[in-house]
Every structure is written in structure tokens, then in C-alpha cells.
Amino acid sequence: xxxxxxxxxxxxxxxxxxxxxxxxxxxxxxxxxxxxxxxxxxxxxxxxxxxxxxxxxxxxxxxxxxxxxxxxxxxxxxxxxxxxxxxxxxxxxxxxxxxxxxxxxxxxxxxxxxxxxxxxxxxxxxxxxxxxxxxxxxxxxxxxxxxxxxxxxxxxxxxxxxxxxxxxxxxxxxxxxxxxxxxxxxxxxxxxxxxxxxxxxxxxxxxxxxxxxxxxxxxxxxxxxxxxxxxxxxxxxxxxxxxxxxxxxxxxxxxxxxxxxxxxxxxxxxxxxxxxxxxxxxxxxxxxxxxxxxxxxxxxxxxxxxxxxxxxxxxxxxxxxxxxxxxxxxxxx
Amino acid sequence: xxxxxxxxxxxxxxxxxxxxxxxxxxxxxxxxxxxxxxxxxxxxxxxxxxxxxxxxxxxxxxxxxxxxxxxxxxxxxxxxxxxxxxxxxxxxxxxxxxxxxxxxxxxxxxxxxxxxxxxxxxxxxxxxxxxxxxxxxxxxxxxxxxxxxxxxxxxxxxxxxxxxxxxxxxxxxxxxxxxxxxxxxxxxxxxxxxxxxxxxxxxxxxxxxxxxxxxxxxxxxxxxxxxxxxxxxxxxxxxxxxxxxxxxxxxxxxxxxxxxxxxxxxxxxxxxxxxxxxxxxxxxxxxxxxxxxxxxxxxxxxxxxxxxxxxxxxxxxxxxxxxxxxxxxxxxx
Amino acid sequence: xxxxxxxxxxxxxxxxxxxxxxxxxxxxxxxxxxxxxxxxxxxxxxxxxxxxxxxxxxxxxxxxxxxxxxxxxxxxxxxxxxxxxxxxxxxxxxxxxxxxxxxxxxxxxxxxxxxxxxxxxxxxxxxxxxxxxxxxxxxxxxxxxxxxxxxxxxxxxxxxxxxxxxxxxxxxxxxxxxxxxxxxxxxxxxxxxxxxxxxxxxxxxxxxxxxxxxxxxxxxxxxxxxxxxxxxxxxxxxxxxxxxxxxxxxxxxxxxxxxxxxxxxxxxxxxxxxxxxxxxxxxxxxxxxxxxxxxxxxxxxxxxxxxxxxxxxxxxxxxxxxxxxxxxxxxxx
Numbered sequence: 001x002x003x004x005x006x007x008x009x010x011x012x013x014x015x016x017x018x019x020x021x022x023x024x025x026x027x028x029x030x031x032x033x034x035x036x037x038x039x040x041x042x043x044x045x046x047x048x049x050x051x052x053x054x055x056x057x058x059x060x061x062x063x064x065x066x067x068x069x070x071x072x073x074x075x076x077x078x079x080x081x082x083x084x085x086x087x088x089x090x091x092x093x094x095x096x097x098x099x100x101x102x103x104x105x106x107x108x109x110x111x112x113x114x115x116x117x118x119x120x121x122x123x124x125x126x127x128x129x130x131x132x133x134x135x136x137x138x139x140x141x142x143x144x145x146x147x148x149x150x151x152x153x154x155x156x157x158x159x160x161x162x163x164x165x166x167x168x169x170x171x172x173x174x175x176x177x178x179x180x181x182x183x184x185x186x187x188x189x190x191x192x193x194x195x196x197x198x199x200x201x202x203x204x205x206x207x208x209x210x211x212x213x214x215x216x217x218x219x220x221x222x223x224x225x226x227x228x229x230x231x232x233x234x235x236x237x238x239x240x241x242x243x244x245x246x247x248x249x250x251x252x253x254x255x256x257x258x259x260x261x262x263x264x265x266x267x268x269x270x271x272x273x274x275x276x277x278x279x280x281x282x283x284x285x286x287x288x289x290x291x292x293x294x295x296x297x298x299x300x301x302x303x304x305x306x307x308x309x310x311x312x313x314x315x316x317x318x319x320x321x322x323x324x325x326x327x328x329x330x331x332x333x
Numbered sequence: 334x335x336x337x338x339x340x341x342x343x344x345x346x347x348x349x350x351x352x353x354x355x356x357x358x359x360x361x362x363x364x365x366x367x368x369x370x371x372x373x374x375x376x377x378x379x380x381x382x383x384x385x386x387x388x389x390x391x392x393x394x395x396x397x398x399x400x401x402x403x404x405x406x407x408x409x410x411x412x413x414x415x416x417x418x419x420x421x422x423x424x425x426x427x428x429x430x431x432x433x434x435x436x437x438x439x440x441x442x443x444x445x446x447x448x449x450x451x452x453x454x455x456x457x458x459x460x461x462x463x464x465x466x467x468x469x470x471x472x473x474x475x476x477x478x479x480x481x482x483x484x485x486x487x488x489x490x491x492x493x494x495x496x497x498x499x500x501x502x503x504x505x506x507x508x509x510x511x512x513x514x515x516x517x518x519x520x521x522x523x524x525x526x527x528x529x530x531x532x533x534x535x536x537x538x539x540x541x542x543x544x545x546x547x548x549x550x551x552x553x554x555x556x557x558x559x560x561x562x563x564x565x566x567x568x569x570x571x572x573x574x575x576x577x578x579x580x581x582x583x584x585x586x587x588x589x590x591x592x593x594x595x596x597x598x599x600x601x602x603x604x605x606x607x608x609x610x611x612x613x614x615x616x617x618x619x620x621x622x623x624x625x626x627x628x629x630x631x632x633x634x635x636x637x638x639x640x641x642x643x644x645x646x647x648x649x650x651x652x653x654x655x656x657x658x659x660x661x662x663x664x665x666x
Numbered sequence: 667x668x669x670x671x672x673x674x675x676x677x678x679x680x681x682x683x684x685x686x687x688x689x690x691x692x693x694x695x696x697x698x699x700x701x702x703x704x705x706x707x708x709x710x711x712x713x714x715x716x717x718x719x720x721x722x723x724x725x726x727x728x729x730x731x732x733x734x735x736x737x738x739x740x741x742x743x744x745x746x747x748x749x750x751x752x753x754x755x756x757x758x759x760x761x762x763x764x765x766x767x768x769x770x771x772x773x774x775x776x777x778x779x780x781x782x783x784x785x786x787x788x789x790x791x792x793x794x795x796x797x798x799x800x801x802x803x804x805x806x807x808x809x810x811x812x813x814x815x816x817x818x819x820x821x822x823x824x825x826x827x828x829x830x831x832x833x834x835x836x837x838x839x840x841x842x843x844x845x846x847x848x849x850x851x852x853x854x855x856x857x858x859x860x861x862x863x864x865x866x867x868x869x870x871x872x873x874x875x876x877x878x879x880x881x882x883x884x885x886x887x888x889x890x891x892x893x894x895x896x897x898x899x900x901x902x903x904x905x906x907x908x909x910x911x912x913x914x915x916x917x918x919x920x921x922x923x924x925x926x927x928x929x930x931x932x933x934x935x936x937x938x939x940x941x942x943x944x945x946x947x948x949x950x951x952x953x954x955x956x957x958x959x960x961x962x963x964x965x966x967x968x969x970x971x972x973x974x975x976x977x978x979x980x981x982x983x984x985x986x987x988x989x990x991x992x993x994x995x996x997x998x999x
Contacts, residue, residue, distance in 0.1 A: 032888055034888070035888050085862045121790050122772075122788055122806075138808070139808055140455075140491070140788075140790070142472055142473060142491065156828075158806070174847045176881070178491075181489065181567070184567070191580065192562055193582070196421070199421060215544070222368050234903050235901060237567050237568050247858060252903045255603050270939050270941075271957075273622050288941060290639070291640055294640060296641075300643060301645075305957045306970035311953060314970060317657055321987065324990075325986050331665065457787050457806070473806050491824060514840045520751050526897050526915070528838075528875065529751045532758050546842065546901075548879050550878075554701070555700070570900050590917070590918070620974075623974040627973060634977035634978075636974050657990075664994070
């Protein structure tokens with residue numbers, strides 16, 4: 001923790017009412033209800049956890065309502081969870097990498113670096129790349145030619161960005177992600193698969209976060225686009241020419257095939273697959289493990305996943321499912 | 334674009350009939366129907382898109398039939414799509430990495446490099462490795478000892494190849510792929526999992542392409558093999574001792590467990606899983622998200638995936654499915 | 667192979683009875699039944715493969731019972747498979763990387779290295795890192811600050827470990843794995859997703875193996891933990907605050923969402939998905955491709971995956987499934 005604050009200071013900062021403030025102690029850490037300890041501040045956000053809250057060892061609590069029988073300072077907040085997260089941002093203001101261009105970084109011709117950038121050891125940046133202000137590029141990251149990277153971007157170690165890519169401001173890309181590798185496209189000739197050259201590119205708009213080992217392919221022509229504010233988890237795959245709308249959430253191991261479009265404010269839960277050339281409108285939630293093979297034109301929740309049951313039971317169910325057409329026919333006659 | 338061609342030159346090159354050639358303009362780009370612009374050539378390959386073609390802003394079009402009411406030069410081709418792809422190859426002949434062995438590349442003992450190779454910055458090649466002619470190895474790629482790499486191979490940045498691997502000619506491996514890491518094999522002793530040492534290897538035959546962040550494990554004994562002309566998308570997993578036939582397509586996020594064999598000319602769509610020790614014959618298509626738990630001995634299309642429907646509907650369907658044995662029994666009595 | 671042994675030496679080492687020892691030949695390789703050759707020793711572990719064993723070209727065999735009609739030395743073992751694996755460990759005692767701190771490795775301030783370590787070329791270790799004895803760190807691996815790595819650890823090329831991580835003894839992490847990247851957590855504000863700072867960490871206990879391109883996210887608060895002896899395959903995803911018990915097996919492409927707990931001695935087969943905040947007790951097997959959306963409180967085998975059938979058949983089955991509620995209702999009336 002970088003900064004310490006008194007309980008009264010926290011209350012003042014977020015304009016919160018304090019109850020039980022007997023001693024205005026200094027907060028030295030934050031904690032979950034489960035692992036709270038002296039000196040820490042914790043939070044409770046719903047009635048379900050009030051019981052745990054009463055037994056907390058924390059020295060202060062952010063809470064949605066006054067908790068009877070809990071004799072530590074209580075800060076009453078409408079949304080204690082958000083306040084807690086904001087408080088972490090303030091208390092744990094990370095020691096950021098200092099502005100530096102490491103001697104072992106290799107910069108191509110005509111590379112333009114903004115102010116206050118950190119270019120880590122063993123970074124390779126090819127020709128004609130522009131990097132914005134306050135951007136941090138960690139070791140072993142590779143940036144292909146003609147790429148443009150915005151301000152306040154963080155590229156963690158071992159990110160690969162192929163050529164011609166456009167990365168907006170405030171983008172975070174985690175380790176191992178690969179941006180703008182060739183799309184998976186071939187044409188047939190004499191029974192062989194011939195590679196289609198991919199001359200399109202990838203655009204990542206502002207405030208996007210991309211998880212570890214996620215892959216986003218370049219367009220064949222035109223652009224693969226991830227729009228503003230969208231957050232992508234680890235091990236996600238976006239095919240060539242995919243367009244993801246604004247403020248959308250793609251959870252881990254989601255795969256979206258070529259040329260499909262996902263709208264704004266959608267949530268695709270873990271391991272969802274979307275076929276190619278599909279359109280999903282705005283405000284759609286797809287539940288975990290579902291497949292999307294048809295356009296979704298109406299906002300709402302969709303799914304096709306199953307939930308594991310005892311294997312002997314499931315085997316029996318499957319037997320019936322595999323015979324379903326005949327079973328129904330027989331019963332209908 | 335590297336090269337410009339007149340419409341008549343393109344027609345001549347591919348031996349195509351031209352209609353509407355009033356002015357023999359120079360083509361300066363290629364474009365999709367959707368984003369066509371002046372100076373570009375586009376294509377239309379089916380009747381469904383003829384309407385869009387009539388409104389194109391392109392300056393020339395490759396088409397499967399003459400389009401009435403479209404007053405730009407039309408090049409009539411049997412397969413305009415393939416011609417379009419071939420034209421891209423010609424016009425966008427990439428400025429390739431020049432032959433060069435970067436000073437920061439670290440080569441082990443007895444490394445033999447072919448002619449005209451590019452060995453990028455911060456490449457590490459261990460002892461007894463052979464690299465063929467015209468092969469390009471981008472930064473941060475690691476090649477383990479006793480590995481043999483063919484001619485005209487491209488290893489993009491951050492490829493890992495463990496020792497003893499054999500890579501054929503004209504192979505492309507994208508960033509983040511890991512070839513020949515240990516297979517996932519243990520034996521039990523005193524309730525613990527003991528590692529089985531994997532002394533087999535991986536063979537990647539000619540003309541194979543391997544996508545970003547894909548992993549291919551080395552065999553326990555013998556070999557994991559990907560045969561000639563097979564194309565593998567991103568984030569695919571091939572277990573130890575897997576054998577993939579010729580000209581097969583493995584779409585993103587496919588997983589194939591240990592010792593399974595997939596035939597020639599197969600297509601495994603996105604997120605398909607194949608259990609261990611399975612044989613899939615030639616010319617088999619597995620639809621997206623399907624599981625393969627039994628041998629497939631007859632060519633054809635197979636599947637077990639579902640398509641998302643409204644969640645309330647799906648929950649109702651699931652309730653029936655989970656009770657299916659009893660429901661059928663009751664109806665039968 | 668590094669070491670050669672006579673058949674009698676092998677028998678003596680593992681205390682096995684020998685049959686048919688006419689000539690005490692020297693074993694120069696190990697082989698599968700399928701690809702056996704002169705000079706090799708092979709094994710047969712069950713009746714199903716006895717037929718293949720009779721035709722083996724190997725020069726000796728480890729077998730669970732005497733094989734009639736096979737005229738090579740036979741070593742009778744209760745568990746010939748385990749003996750075979752142990753023998754490989756002895757015969758193929760790998761030429762390990764020698765103790766060395768490469769000149770191109772970059773070590774931060776206050777980095778403490780144990781004895782006999784190998785730090786490969788282009789390794790980057792940040793400040794305040796401790797590395798145990800006999801640990802091997804291959805090229806392009808990145809270790810964030812305040813990380814502690816145990817003895818006898820192997821970090822293959824291109825592993826990323828973010829700051830504050832704790833890695834136990836005898837841990838193996840394969841190429842491309844990313845440990846302790848930020849968890850996927852946001853809070854909502856004015857319709858935007860705001861990043862929750864993740865100040866927790868990751869603990870990997872002793873004897874854990876982690877596959878290629880697997881990702882394990884750091885906790886928001888507290889810890890993401892993988893306990894002793896657990897083995898994780900390639901392309902697996904563990905979300906923030908996940909806890910995996912001891913001696914558990916996570917097969918390739920498994921995904922476990924935030925805060926879920928998996929018990930000891932479990933097996934999650936390929937492509938299994940576990941929702942967030944789920945508890946799975948000890949000794950649970952989840953079959954391939956299943957989804958787990960509810961707690962599993964009783965040991966046993968669970969599943970919800972399907973097995974591909976002919977596509978026309980499956981399409982018919984799906985039609986019935988999608989109409990199941992109405993079909994049953996109609997039949998019930």
C-alpha cells in the first residue's frame with residue numbers, strides 16, 4: 001500500500017456518513033470480509049453477507065446499511081462496493097514504471113515516441129511506428145511496422161502486434177496476446193488450400209482491455225474492430241473482420257468466427273462460440289458454453305449450455321435424446 | 334500496394350474477357366463490395382451480392398456473369414473470388430524481411446543456416462539446429478536443440494519450438510504458438526501424479542500453417558504429426574502422439590486429446606473436442622462445438638452442437654431434458 | 667539415450683523376474699509395441715495388446731504375465747507401465763542446462779539467485795525476486811517484482827510471471843503460460859466498465875505442472891491458489907481467486923471462472939467449463955465438454971457433454987429437443 005488514510009479522511013473523500021467513530025484510526029490495508037485483519041477496511045454490499053460482517057476483524061467497514069452489534073467505524077454508502085474499488089485505486093496507486101527507453105530496446109526507422117513513455121528491455125519496434133504519451137511497453141513486446149499506439153496504453157510483457165495495427169488511448173493488453181495475425185482464410189485449388197493474403201488490419205479503440213493469450217486476427221480486406229470500452233478476457237479468439245461493439249464483455253475462451261458482428265453492451269459468457277457471418281444486436285447476453293449459429297435481432301438473454309449432472313443419469317438422458325424422434329413417434333401413434 | 338496494373342493487363346494475365354472497357358484505367362487498390370472506392374477493383378461471386386455490385390464505387394469488377402446497369406469495366410471469370418485472391422498476391426507482393434542475421438540473435442554450436450535467411454533480433458537458436466533457405470525467423474522466437482527447419486518457412490515473433498522438432502518447407506507458424514512442449518502424461522504412485530518423460534517428437538510437414546497461440550505437444554514415444562497442407566487456426570490444442578492427416582482444417586479452439594488420429598481432407602469446426610485414442614477417417618466434417626468420443630469410420634458430416642435460443646425457453650427445454658427418461662416412461666405406460 | 671543397460675541390470679534394478687534370458691543383450695532404446703525395433707525394450711500392460719506383443723521386434727519386454735510364443739527376454743512386473751516410465755527416466759537422463767547466468771539476462775535490484783541456477787539468454791527478472799537452487803529459467807521469460815520462486819523449478823521459454831507471485835519447489839511451467847495477470851473484474855459507472863485494481867496474488871504450490879499458453883489470473887484481494895501436486899494442461903484458464911486442490915488434473919482448454927473452488931484429487935476433462943463462485947468437492951470427475959453451474963457436494967462422476975452423430979440425424983434430434991415441452995404436453999393430454 002502506498003498511501004495511508006484515516007477513517008475520517010475516507011469518509012470525507014467519498015462524502016459518507018460515519019457511525020461508531022470512537023477513534024479515528026489510520027487504515028493500513030484493504031481486505032475481504034473473509035480475510036479481514038486489524039488495520040484494514042472491508043466492505044459489505046448485501047444482506048447475505050451481514051452475518052460475516054458482524055464477525056469481521058477489520059478496523060472499519062463500508063456498508064450499505066448500519067450493522068447492529070458491530071462496534072467498529074461504519075461508513076454508510078449507497079454502493080459500498082464501488083467506493084471500495086475506488087479506495088483501492090487511491091491507496092494502492094501503483095509505483096509505475098518510470099519513463100525510460102531501455103538500451104536493449106530496438107527501434108526501427110521513423111519510430112516516434114511520445115512523452116514520458118516506458119520502453120522496457122528487449123522490446124522490438126519496427127519501422128514507422130508511433131507511440132503516444134505515457135504509454136508503457138514491457139519487455140519482449142513486438143510491434144510491427146506502421147502501427148499506431150495511443151496515449152496511456154499498457155502493453156504487458158510478450159505482446160505481439162503485427163503490422164498496420166491501430167491501438168487507441170487507455171488500452172491495456174496483457175501478456176501473450178497476439179493482435180493482427182493473419183486471418184484463417186484459404187481458397188481451394190487442385191484439392192489444396194491456398195492462403196488468402198490478408199491485407200486488412202485491426203483497430204482497437206479507446207479504453208479496451210485485452211486478456212492474456214487472447215488472439216485477434218487481422219481483416220482480409222477492411223478492418224477487424226473492437227470498439228470503445230469493450231473488455232476481453234483471456235484466451236479469447238476473434239476471427240478476421242469481426243466487429244465488436246462498445247462496452248461489450250467477452251469472457252474467457254469465447255470464440256467468434258470470421259466477419260461476425262456483436263453489438264454494444266453485450267455479455268458473452270465463458271466458452272461461448274459464435275459462427276461466422278453472424279449479427280448479434282445490442283444488449284444481448286449469451287450464457288456460458290452456448291453456440292450462436294443464427295443472427296440475434298432482439299435484445300435479451302440467450303443460451304444453449306447444459307449443466308453437469310451425475311454421469312450415470314446423464315448417460316441415461318443421452319440414450320433417450322439420441323432416440324427422441326422414434327420415441328416421440330411411437331408415443332404419438 | 335506495391336504494384337499497379339491496368340485493367341487490360343489484369344484481364345490478360347488471367348485470360349479473362351473484358352466488358353465495358355472504355356478507359357483502360359490503372360488499378361491502385363483492391364476492395365470489398367462494401368467498402369469499394371475509386372481506383373479499386375472488387376469482385377462479386379454469387380447472385381446474392383449482384384445488387385451490391387450494381388452500386389459499387391470500384392473502378393473495375395471481377396464477376397461471374399455480366400452485370401446489367403453497371404458501367405465500369407467488368408472482367409468475366411469462372412471463379413472471380415480465386416482470381417481476386419491471386420491478384421492480391423501479385424499487387425501486394427509484400428516487402429519481405431531482407432536476408433539478415435541480426436547481431437542480437439544468439440546461435441548455439443553447430444547451427445547451420447541456409448541461404449537468404451532472416452534471423453531477427455533477439456532470436457535464440459540452440460545447438461545442432463538446421464535452418465533451410467529463405468526462411469524467416471522473427472524476434473523472440475526460440476528454437477530448441479536438434480531441430481530441423483525447412484525452406485521458405487516463416488516463424489513469426491514469439492514462437493517456441495522445443496528440441497528435436499522437424500518442420501517441413503513452406504510452413505508458417507504464427508506468434509505465440511508452442512510446438513513440442515511435453516505431453517500431458519502421468520502415472521500414479523502413492524496417490525501422486527508422477528511425470529512421464531516425453532522422449533518423442535513433433536513433425537510438421539510441408540505447407541502447414543499454424544495459428545497464433547496454438548499448442549502442439551511432443552509425443553511420449555514416437556511422433557506427433559501434422560501432415561502436408563493442413564491448416565490450423567489460433568488457440569488449437571493437439572495432444573501427444575496425435576496424427577492429423579493431409580489438407581485438413583482445424584478451426585480455432587479445437588482440442589484433440591492424446592493419440593487420436595484425424596484423416597485427410599477433414600474439417601473440424603470451431604471449439605470441437607476429440608477424446609483420446611479416437612480415429613476419424615478421411616473427408617469428415619465435424620460441426621462447431623461438437624464432441625467426438627467414438628471413432629468415425631464413415632466419411633460425412635457429424636455434429637452434436639446446439640444453437641442458442643431465448644434463455645427462458647432454453648431453461649424450460651432443459652427441465653424436460655433432465656426429466657426425459659421419466660417423462661417417456663410415464664407416457665409409455 | 668544417455669545410458670545403456672543390460673537386460674539383467676534392468677531386472678535387478680526393479681527386482682523383476684526374467685524369463686527367456688538366453689543372451690544378456692544391452693538395451694539401446696525404448697519403444698512402443700507399434701514401433702519396436704532391435705535393441706529396444708518395450709512393454710505390454712494388458713491382455714488386449716498381447717497379440718501385438720507376440721509380434722514385437724523389440725529385444726526385451728516388460729510384461730504383466732509370461733507371453734507364450736515370444737522368444738525374447740521377458741521381465742515380469744506387476745505394473746510394467748510404471749516400470750517402463752521409470753526406466754525412461756533413468757536411460758534418458760536429460761542433459762540439463764548447465765548452471766549459468768547468461769550475460770544477456772537482465773536482473774533487477776536485490777535479486778537473489780540460489781545455487782546452481784540456469785538463467786538463460788534474454789531473461790528479464792525485476793526487483794526483489796528470489797530464485798531457489800537448481801532452478802532453470804529459459805530465454806524470454808519475464809519475472810515481475812517481489813516474486814519468489816522455489817528450488818528445482820523449470821520455467822520454459824516465454825513464461826510471464828507478473829509481480830508478487832509465489833512459486834513452490836519442483837514446479838514446471840511451459841512456454842507461453844501467463845501467471846498472475848489481472849483478473850477480469852469491472853464495476854459499472856455511467857454505463858462504463860471501470861477496472862477493479864487487482865492487488866491479490868497467485869500462489870503455485872510444490873510439484874505443480876502448468877501447460878503451454880495456460881493463463882492463471884491474480885486475485886482481486888487475497889490469493890488465487892493451485893495446490894500441491896496438481897497438474898494443468900495447455901490452454902487452461904483459471905480466473906481470479908480460484909482455488910484448485912491437491913493432486914487434481916485439469917485437462918486442456920478447461921476454464922474455471924472467478925472465485926470457484928475445485929477439491930483434491932479431481933479430474934476435469936478437456937474443455938470443461940466451471941461457472942464463478944462454484945464449489946466442487948474432492949474426488950470429482952467431470953467428463954469432457956461439460957458445464958458446471960452448481961456446487962458439487964458429493965464425490966463421483968458428473969457430465970453434460972454430447973457425442974457427435976451424423977449431422978442429419980442430429981438436426982432431427984435438435985428439432986425434437988427444441989419442441990420438447992410442447993411435444994410432451996401434447997402427448998400427455
